[in-house]
Amino acid sequence: MNKIITISREFGSGGREFGCRLAENLGIKYYDKEIISKIAEKADLSEGYVKEVVEKRPMPLFPMTIGATFAAVGVYYPLMVEESVYTAQTEVLQELAEQSDCVIVGRCADYILRSYNPFKIFVYADMPSRIKRCMERSTPDEQLTEKEMKKKINNVDESRAKYYDFYTGQKWGARQNYNVCINTTGMDIGALAEAYSHMLK
Amino acid sequence: MNKIITISREFGSGGREFGCRLAENLGIKYYDKEIISKIAEKADLSEGYVKEVVEKRPMPLFPMTIGATFAAVGVYYPLMVEESVYTAQTEVLQELAEQSDCVIVGRCADYILRSYNPFKIFVYADMPSRIKRCMERSTPDEQLTEKEMKKKINNVDESRAKYYDFYTGQKWGARQNYNVCINTTGMDIGALAEAYSHMLK
Numbered sequence: 001m002n003k004i005i006t007i008s009r010e011f012g013s014g015g016r017e018f019g020c021r022l023a024e025n026l027g028i029k030y031y032d033k034e035i036i037s038k039i040a041e042k043a044d045l046s047e048g049y050v051k052e053v054v055e056k057r058p059m060p061l062f063p064m065t066i067g068a069t070f071a072a073v074g075v076y077y078p079l080m081v082e083e084s085v086y087t088a089q090t091e092v093l094q095e096l097a098e099q100s101d102c103v104i105v106g107r108c109a110d111y112i113l114r115s116y117n118p119f120k121i122f123v124y125a126d127m128p129s130r131i132k133r134c135m136e137r138s139t140p141d142e143q144l145t146e147k148e149m150k151k152k153i154n155n156v157d158e159s160r161a162k163y164y165d166f167y168t169g170q171k172w173g174a175r176q177n178y179n180v181c182i183n184t185t186g187m188d189i190g191a192l193a194e195a196y197s198h199m200l201k
Numbered sequence: 202m203n204k205i206i207t208i209s210r211e212f213g214s215g216g217r218e219f220g221c222r223l224a225e226n227l228g229i230k231y232y233d234k235e236i237i238s239k240i241a242e243k244a245d246l247s248e249g250y251v252k253e254v255v256e257k258r259p260m261p262l263f264p265m266t267i268g269a270t271f272a273a274v275g276v277y278y279p280l281m282v283e284e285s286v287y288t289a290q291t292e293v294l295q296e297l298a299e300q301s302d303c304v305i306v307g308r309c310a311d312y313i314l315r316s317y318n319p320f321k322i323f324v325y326a327d328m329p330s331r332i333k334r335c336m337e338r339s340t341p342d343e344q345l346t347e348k349e350m351k352k353k354i355n356n357v358d359e360s361r362a363k364y365y366d367f368y369t370g371q372k373w374g375a376r377q378n379y380n381v382c383i384n385t386t387g388m389d390i391g392a393l394a395e396a397y398s399h400m401l402k
Contacts, residue, residue, distance in 0.1 A: 124376055173376070175325055181382040199396035 003028070003101040004118035005200060006110040008164070008172065011156040012130030014189045015123030016105055018182070021190055023103035025197035031096055032105040035089070043088035045081070053085045054107070056159060086167060106160075110177065111168035119200060122178040125185045127153070204229070204302040205319035206401060207311040209365070209373065212357040213331030215390045216324030219383070220306045222391055226398035230303035236293055244289035246282070254286045255308070257360060287368060307361075311378065312369040320401060323379040326386045328354070 005022065009015020016032060023030035040050045090112050096102055097116045104113075110120040125133075131149050138144065144152065164172035175181050184192065206223065210216020217233060224231035237255070241248045291313050297303055298317045305314075311321040326334075332350050339345065345353060365373035376382050385393065 122376075126377060175323075175374070175376060175382050175384065176327060178382075179384050179386075179388075181376050181379075183376065183380050185380075187380075195400035198399055 001116060002097060002099070003200075004097050004109075004113055004116045005103045005121065006113065006118045007103060007105045007121050007123060008110060008160075008178070009105070009123040010125060010130065010173070011153050011160070012134040013123045013125040014133060014184045017189050018123055018184065018193050018196075019103045019105045019121075021193035022197050022200070025193055026101070026103075026200060029096070029100055029102035030105075031102055035092055035096075035104070035107055038092040039085060039088045042092060043084050045085070049081075050085055053082055054089070054163065108164055108167050111164075111170060120178040120180075121196075122173060122175075122181040124173070124181060124183055126183075129185045202317060203298060203300070204401075205298050205310075205314055205317045206304045206322065207314065207319045208304060208306045208322050208324060209311060209361075209379070210306070210324040211326060211331065211374070212354050212361070213335040214324045214326040215334060215385045217306055218390050219324050219385065219394050219397075220304045220322075222394035223398050223401070224304035226394055227302070227304070227401060230297070230301055231306075232297055232303055233306040236290070236297075236305070236308055239293040240286060240289045243293060244285050246286070250282075251286055254283055255290070255364065309365055309368050312365075312371060321379040321381075322397075323374060323376075323382040325374070325382065325384055327384075330386045 005019075005026075007015050007019040007022075009018075019032070020030050036050050036054070037047055039045075039054075040047045043050065089107055093104065093107060093109050093112050096104065097113050097118075104118075110118060127150060130153055131146050134149050134153065135144075135146065138149075161172040164170070170177050173181075182192065182196075206220075206227075206229075208216050208220040208223075210219075220233070221231050237251050238248055240246075240255075241251045244251065290308055294305065294308060294310050294313045297305065298314050298319075305319075311319060328351060331354055332347050335350050335354065336345075336347065339350075362373040365371070371378050374382075383393065383397075
């Protein structure tokens with residue numbers, strides 16, 4: 001069975017950089033944003049639309065099974081789309097896991113690929129260092145104040161948590177769902193990735 | 202400043218073995234149970250009494266500052282003893298941290314030694330593997346059923362959490378209080394300690 005490493009992360013914690021460098025050090029594939037394109041292709045939807053679906057919270061109160069019943073009578077079309085996106089996401093992740101060793105960031109991969117016994121990492125950091133990281137990486141057209149950035153970080157994490165909790169029935173960020181939870185506060189991400197790549201070789 | 206590594210751990214997770222092996226691999230001091238003797242000596246109390254004080258929950262509802270006020274009028278003598286034990290514990294830990302690099306298990310060391318910038322590790326595992334580990338290590342005079350062992354594990358963790366929360370004002374096991382949270386479920390503790398000793402060299 002291929003070696004699968006999944007990364008879940010708080011927004012602004014450097015989880016994506018950590019995952020990317022880890023894959024680079026281990027000489028294995030790294031999947032992140034390209035998963036969206038693959039899902040879009042499989043679900044026959046635009047990338048933008050898929051991105052919107054996976055980045056916003058799922059519709060509350062209706063688990064997929066109920067959603068499908070309503071959707072069948074045409075009342076909850078968005079839920080049908082959400083379900084097709086999640087199904088495509090599951091298929092895409094399974095295909096990637098079958099292909100080769102890899103690091104996968106986000107997309108509930110830790111849960112979806114549980115039968116592959118992945119090594120599950122959760123990356124986090126304290127709020128000041130997440131704000132600092134996000135401010136440093138802001139594009140020129142995204143000039144937020146620190147207060148606005150904090151609000152954005154909390155919103156993104158809330159959406160991630162809701163999405164994860166809804167589809168997995170588990171609690172996002174709860175330590176029991178991961179092999180290791182890594183705090184990047186005050187740490188050099190490159191050095192951390194280097195250290196963990198030795199461990200995961 | 203000396204390198205201080207603190208280990209907090211769920212009961213039965215193998216945190217003590219992990220800490221001991223880590224110290225061995227790093228060639229640095231390891232402190233665990235001997236801290237109790239040092240506290241007893243400093244507070245002029247018996248080891249057994251100190252053990253009882255630090256292993257049971259602190260008295261609820263009375264933070265130390267209030268407790269001392271009551272104690273001054275002789276109403277809450279046990280709180281005075283608890284306070285003197287905690288004071289001795291603080292002094293002992295600071296002396297150890299000043300002496301040399303070390304690994305310290307338990308005793309709120311992550312919080313008490315925060316000015317030494319320790320590397321703070323939380324070790325945990327799922328309940329079945331903690332029960333298994335504890336059953337395997339039971340002494341002949343402690344023959345508990347799995348159900349009884351589970352109850353014991355929960356009780357010990359509850360006491361640890363209450364003690365930690367009371368004295369630190371933080372939440373025991375909450376990821377933000379640690380540099381890394383390590384799940385030992387299904388892992389070889391020796392290999393884990395080996396890996397982390399490379400990282401912490």
